Amino acid sequence: METPGRAPAAGNALGPLKVPVFRLLWVATILGNVGTFVRDVASAWLATDLGGGAVAVAAVQAAATLPICLLAIPAGVLSDTLDRRRLLMAVQLFLAVVTLALLGLAWRQDLGLTSLVALSFLGGAGAALMAPAWQAIVPELVGRPLLREAVALNSLALNVSRSIGPALGGLLVAVAGAVAAYGVHVLSSLAVLAALQRWRRTAPEQPLGSEPFGSALAAGLRFALASPGLRRLLGLAGLYFGLASAIWTLLPLLVRERWHGGAGLYGLLLGAVGVGAVCCALLMPRLRARLGANGLLLAAMALTGATVVGLSVAPTALLAAPLLWLLGWGWIAVLTSLSSGTQAELPDWVRGRGLALYLTVFNGALALGSLAWGAAAHGHSPATVLAWSGAALLLATGGLWRLGPLPASDADLAPAAPWPEPALAHPTAPAGPVLVQVEYRVQPAERAAFLQALAALGRSRRQGGAFRWGVAEDSAAPGTVLEWFLVPSWDEHRRQHHRRTQEDARLQSQVHRFHQGAEPPPVRHYLNLMD
Incomplete structure (x- = not known):
């Protein structure tokens, strides 16, 4: 059956x-x-x-x-x-x-x-x-x-x-x-x-194995x-x-x-x-x-x-x-x-x-x-x-x-298309956490609304696998905002890519609307070199 x-x-x-x-x-x-x-x-x-x-x-x-x-x-x-x-x-x-x-x-x-x-x-x-x-x-x-x-x-x-x-x-x-x-x-x-x-x-299917x-x-x-x-x-x-x-x-x-x-x-x-x-x-x-x-x-x-x-x-x-x-x-x-x-x-x-x-x-x-x-x-x-x-x-x-009332979730948590596979120059990633950075350029007038949308996206990052998450702004270039988060390992970050839901995609799209530039916000991955 x-x-x-x-x-x-x-x-x-x-x-x-x-x-x-x-x-x-x-x-x-x-x-x-x-x-x-x-x-x-x-x-x-x-x-x-x-x-x-x-x-x-x-x-x-x-x-x-x-x-x-x-x-x-x-x-x-x-x-x-x-x-x-x-x-x-x-x-x-x-x-x-x-x-x-x-x-x-x-x-x-x-x-x-x-x-x-x-x-x-x-x-x-x-x-x-x-x-x-x-x-x-x-x-x-x-x-x-x-x-x-x-x-x-x-x-x-x-x-x-x-x-x-x-x-x-x-x-x-x-x-x-x-x-x-x-x-x-x-x-x-x-x-x-x-x-x-x-x-x-x-x-x-389990693309990354059990x-x-x-x-x-x-x-x-x-x-x-x-x-x-x-x-x-x-x-x-x-x-x-x-x-x-x-x-x-x-x-x-x-x-x-x-x-x-x-x-x-x-x-x-x-x-x-x-x-x-x-x-x-x-x-x-x-x-x-x-x-x-x-x-x-x-x-x-x-x-x-x-x-x-x-x-x-x-x-x-x-x-x-x-x-x-x-x-x-x-x-x-x-x-x-x-x-x-x-x-x-x-x-x-x-x-x-x-x-x-x-x-x-x-x-x-x-x-x-x-x-x-x-x-x-x-x-x-x-x-x-x-x-x-x-x-x-x-x-x-x-x-x-x-x-007050109970939480009433109407979010679409069905699986979404995973993020693109992160690039790795070496055959294997070293052990230890991975630092992910995403750089946005935001108009000063939209800063408050952008940070509110980014906070919701940050919660989804933590739900998907990040154990720390934060936001920083360039002191010499106001409006250049860096989102960063830490994931326990390279394999865990790859799994995070495949855990993406429709709600995650919606939150990401809301944040990207504030980004000023023809290209998507640049994403960089930093691997641990020292214990």
Whole structure:
């Protein structure tokens, strides 16, 4: 099955499903996530059976999410430098093996808390290796015009799975035990592996070869540091998911201690979250059109905080169910807003690394938040700690409302024709940084407007690979302006030429309009001669 070269027109929320390969992998996403939720419900419930209360549940959840903090960024580098299809297939096979180990120990009744936490950590490591590559393939499957719709459909798939998986997991644990639940996850992993096998991916050309791991990692971090919109989105993700993580840590304890339920009730309540998320995902375009992107995010955060406070005082599971349904609305609206905003900030060449940073913040906030809220619940009632979490979310929403709107990127980040290959007189460039200089001649009356345009171009230089950038003017010839920037190596500068986007080309064109002269501004490259 080949990836189509031309996707359906944008504007149709279900348009990406007309692309066969996206439809195949979208269904596989649902199956895989259903299996993951089934496995996680079984593990969370086993943690309560094995003793330890809130601390045990928090330890299992943290073990499953903490690896993303440790491995997501390296996984993002791998997703940008290796064949993503082969990487995803290898990880799916690894996840099936890990769950087979859980199944075998549970079958023999040898699964203790230590082994449960250790295998949950390995499962989290597999998820960490898979997540950036899985999200980064979306533009390959549907093309950039359908990217927003495809991201929304992936969020819908996650929450269809959330509405099915937890309820199925709770039912399986209650009726057939954890062994059956783990078996479902093994089968779902094999189904995803089969779908990936059918995808005949055409890997993009790499004119300069595969990028070395270290330089690729550094380039991704430089891009993030030079991107104000991305940094703000990451900060918002850390704030929200850290505060909202309390519900996932404390819900099993509320089911057991306050509502006197079992695994079946726990799964059904988690299913209510998924149903609410699906309802919200179907209405997301209308909600965004009515409230705007920033209004939708703030409303969803406020809804999350209010429902968490409500859950802290809900006396019965019957009253908790509609609150969890509303929680699903708030959770998916925030998740979709932040993930689609992150995708919009990323050009293709750094997509895996940028998404890895987002996933690191997302899962790091969940892991650290789970540990913090679990520790707090060790000395206070779960309901009290849950009320603190909801109140903090409401206070954070008020503070964000005063800070102003989210970044709204409409820049065209599709690849542009690369800059001409820089000239090199020697067979090989010496090691060390490269100094690039561009000389402009500007009319004094246009100096302020030129510097403003040049500042925007400088940010794109730093995003593309420069680690220092500056502007200077000739003291003896006002209007002769020198733009300079440093790149770590000659190979890195050559890659910078190929990372050029349409937005970079637009910014460069704006700057060049101020240059006085028949020829383009002269560019010079200086190589390092001394360490």
